[in-house]
Amino acid sequence: QVQLQESGPGLVKPSQTLTLTCAVSGTSIAPSNYAWTWIRQPPGKGLEWMGVSTYDGNTQYSPSVKSRTDISRDTSKNQFSLQLSSVTPEDTAVYWCVRIRVTMYSGIYPHGEYDTWGQGIQVTVSS
Numbered sequence: 001q002v003q004l005q006e007s008g009p010g011l012v013k014p015s016q017t018l019t020l021t022c023a024v025s026g027t028s029i030a031p032s033n034y035a036w037t038w039i040r041q042p043p044g045k046g047l048e049w050m051g052v053s054t055y056d057g058n059t060q061y062s063p064s065v066k067s068r069t070d071i072s073r074d075t076s077k078n079q080f081s082l083q084l085s086s087v088t089p090e091d092t093a094v095y096w097c098v099r100i101r102v103t104m105y106s107g108i109y110p111h112g113e114y115d116t117w118g119q120g121i122q123v124t125v126s127s
Contacts, residue, residue: 002026004097004118012091012125018084022097022118023077030075031055035100035110038071038082040093048093052100053080058108087125094120 008020022036029036032055041047051061053071061069065084073080084091099116 002099002116004099004116006095006097006118006121008095008121008123010122010124012087012123013127014088014125015086018082018087018091018123018125020082020095020097020121020123021079022081023079024099025078027099028075029055029073029078029080033102035102035112036071036073036080037098037100037114038095039098039114040095042090042093050082050084052110054102054105054108054110060109089125092123092125094122096120 003025005023012018035052035054037052038050039047049062050065051069051071053059053073059071068085070083097118098114100110100112101115102110102112104111
């Protein structure tokens with residue numbers, strides 16, 4: 001059974017860097033038929049795709065957070081992480097790590113089914 005589990009701080013102060021980790025079990029993050037992404041949902045708003053990491057280490061980010069975001073992967077630990085710098089209260093959200101079952105690549109961008117989600121982690125940005 002594939003499971004994704006987010007971990008990280010529930011409360012972050014403005015201007016700090018938020019780091020979340022997604023531990024993956026039941027499958028390896030290495031194969032090319034999977035990609036790994038972060039999605040968030042601010043209170044009262046819709047889902048926001050933040051970025052993706054592919055099997056070869058390439059990353060793609062949403063323009064809205066690109067300048068502040070880094071997604072990295074550690075295949076030895078079978079986990080991937082999200083770093084979001086210079087956070088503001090507008091970054092308050094539930095954050096999910098999600099697996100994409102890749103069906104095709106458009107260049108380096110993966111397409112497929114978002115088939116496995118973590119349980120989500122609430123992050124609040126407040127002083």
